Amino acid sequence: MPELPEVEVVRRGLQRWVAGRTVARAEVLHPRAIRRHLPGAGEFAARLEGRTIGSAERRGKYLWLPLDGGDAVLAHLGMSGQLLVAEPGSAPERHLRIRLSFTDGGPELRFVDQRTFGHVLVAPMTVRLPRRVPEPIAHIAADPFEPAFDDERFVIDLRRRRTEVKRALLDQSLISGVGNIYADEALWRARLHGARPTAALTRPKIAELLAAAREVMTEALSEGGTSFDSLYVNVNGESGYFDRSLAVYGRRDQPCRRCGAPIVRESFMNRSSYSCPRCQPRPRTPRKA
DNA sequence: AGGACCTCCTGTCTGC
DNA sequence: TGCAGACAGGAGGTCC
Known part of the structure; x- marks a missing residue:
């Protein structure tokens, strides 16, 4: 977590x-x-x-x-x-x-x-x-807060992948630090469904997604980090979490904070993805039946 | 060789 | 009441 x-x-x-x-x-x-x-x-x-x-x-x-x-x-x-x-x-x-x-x-x-x-x-x-x-x-990519992180390189590498955008966000060899929660939050902010093929994303859209990922993680950090289950505690034993600010993660059936549509939960890689069905429509041509 | 799926692990919660 | 099963999911390993 x-x-x-x-x-x-x-x-x-x-x-x-x-x-x-x-x-x-x-x-x-x-x-x-x-x-x-x-x-x-x-x-x-x-x-x-x-x-x-x-x-x-x-x-x-x-x-x-x-x-x-x-x-x-x-x-x-x-x-x-x-x-x-x-x-x-x-x-x-x-x-x-x-x-x-x-x-x-x-x-x-x-x-x-x-x-x-x-x-x-x-x-x-x-x-x-x-x-x-x-x-x-050595195979783990720089995270987006490191000086070594190259935004232009990220755009190029992401578009080169033949996969879905959420899978790419979770791929630690492309960008590190993003897990299931902040991937969903960044996708919501960028109004992208996680199943969108990376190769079809425009450069400005990828830049927007990257900015959204940085924003959501910066906000989380300013609140002391987040963790839902009580399992997460910081180094001094003090619990830290940030659930009030989450827009989609864990909010199934609750209204989208932007448009009011009920948030949906979908199964993804044996786990969960949360998104707004109106702000983040599924791609019209699914990659798989 | 890149991409997708499987597996590891335990505690909590839900439903029958 | 009790138990089975779902669920939480990062990332290395494996298979195609």
Whole structure:
């Protein structure tokens, strides 16, 4: 559920609470949480203990903490992941998966994740410019708030795809940070149905869609990030969410805030898409029967 | 090789 | 009441 704005809230929390601190001990309480760290839990802990965290970085929905020595702790929150700051010795959360304690004896960093779609690993950094990122996410595109994001490139690449526009928005190798909620919100703002073929979109329409995505995520961030299920909490354990501002997501049968037509829910890739049937008409020629 | 679908996972909610 | 099934969905893997 956490998308770019929610992850950015977490990043800011990490920057405040763990940057500059040295890891004393790393405990893995559930092996699935480090399943992408192929050498396993013992090596994961050994790679962390004694290392000092430099800062907190983000690209799209990925977070990382550069370590002295050149590699980084990389994390993805998945659906339900939380990074919590907690007093040492305080009661473990029900779904506590990883715990980092620090040499200064201050607050621990805990990775808590009910559905275990999230993961954490330690990895080297790429050397590729303009921005060095952890190797496992070298294929993840810049997010639309990074200086490295190229609007003109995005327009060209999107039109080159032979797919539907919502699928393209969710494709993290084209643009990162956009998930199901903000994809639906951006499409509503741009008055586009998610099933519209990307190749048929005009350049101005794509620019409008990109602007809408930036707007909706900027607004979400200004409200502290959003998350519907109570699972999402920011790094300090404080819940953040932004549901009042959503125009379509989760609003089936409620009136469109623009035209009053009842919002419809459609099935999409085993999940949901919400849209206004009047403002965002389905394409006339469906790609599939 | 790009695009589409499958799967992982657990807690909550709905309907019979 | 209880249980089965739907639902939430990011992203890597796999298949075509």
